[in-house]
Amino acid sequence: MDKNVFKDISYGLYIVSSIDKEKDQDVGCVINTLNQLTSTNPLVAICLNKENYTNEIIKKEKRFVVSILSEEVNPDIIKKFGFSSSKAKDKFAGEKVIDVNGIKTLDDAAICSYIECEVSQIIDVGSHDLFIGKVVSTKKVSSKKPMSYKYYYEVIKGGVSIKAPTYVEDREIKEEIYVCDVCGYVHYGKIPDDFKCPMCGVDASHFKKKE
Numbered sequence: 434m435d436k437n438v439f440k441d442i443s444y445g446l447y448i449v450s451s452i453d454k455e456k457d458q459d460v461g462c463v464i465n466t467l468n469q470l471t472s473t474n475p476l477v478a479i480c481l482n483k484e485n486y487t488n489e490i491i492k493k494e495k496r497f498v499v500s501i502l503s504e505e506v507n508p509d510i511i512k513k514f515g516f517s518s519s520k521a522k523d524k525f526a527g528e529k530v531i532d533v534n535g536i537k538t539l540d541d542a543a544i545c546s547y548i549e550c551e552v553s554q555i556i557d558v559g560s561h562d563l564f565i566g567k568v569v570s571t572k573k574v575s576s577k578k579p580m581s582y583k584y585y586y587e588v589i590k591g592g593v594s595i596k597a598p599t600y601v602e603d604r605e606i607k608e609e610i611y612v613c614d615v616c617g618y619v620h621y622g623k624i625p626d627d628f629k630c631p632m633c634g635v636d637a638s639h640f641k642k643k644e
């Protein structure tokens with residue numbers, strides 16, 4: 434199977450967030466797997482890795498907000514939300530946020546619009562869960578251009594995460610692949626001893642060879 438074919442699929446870039454009401458903890462992560470499923474009685478779908486803390490909390494709270502990132506978002510926000518876990522830190526601390534009925538999302542400097550959802554179905558798809566969300570509200574917050582995955586990869590030169598369901602080994606020549614066991618960042622080729630993860634900063638001992 435030529436998995437490079439999947440790279441011809443167009444994606445956007447989003448932040449999905451929720452709240453653990455019991456612990457009063459905000460969670461959220463970067464995703465590229467938002468799809469609109471229907472428009473009368475609108476439904477959307479998002480696909481979340483089972484290892485992601487945001488998945489655990491959305492299963493519990495049964496609500497989430499998914500926001501469409503703009504091309505003008507600070508790349509450090511994508512780094513934080515895409516390569517570190519909400520389990521260890523409050524990713525929204527220090528960011529300008531909008532409150533959507535108790536769930537935080539980023540403000541108009543980072544996003545174009547948001548969609549508030551109630552979970553109507555969860556489908557186990559192996560490494561990930563597919564969450565079907567019933568849309569309860571939407572809001573356009575800026576007229577900035579939505580970020581596409583292509584723009585993120587080619588213009589911003591953003592990193593690839595092995596936790597994204599769309600991850601494809603993208604080297605013609607098969608180099609060794611090492612994955613950061615903390616944030617999922619993928620590095621191609623040998624890891625020098627003094628290497629530090631460009632995403633989360635941990636040392637070379639955290640990089641495990643992908644077989």
Ligand SMILES: Cc1cc2nc3c(=O)[nH]c(=O)nc-3n(C[C@H](O)[C@H](O)[C@H](O)COP(=O)(O)O)c2cc1C
Binds near residue numbers: 485518519616
């Ligand atoms: C460009 C990009 C796209 C991503 N897409 C997804 C996705 O669609 N689904 C997913 O579960 N994780 C995706 N991730 C990975 C999560 O954002 C990442 O594992 C995050 O650290 C999880 O944080 P959490 O533990 O706070 O939920 C993506 C990461 C990046 C950088």
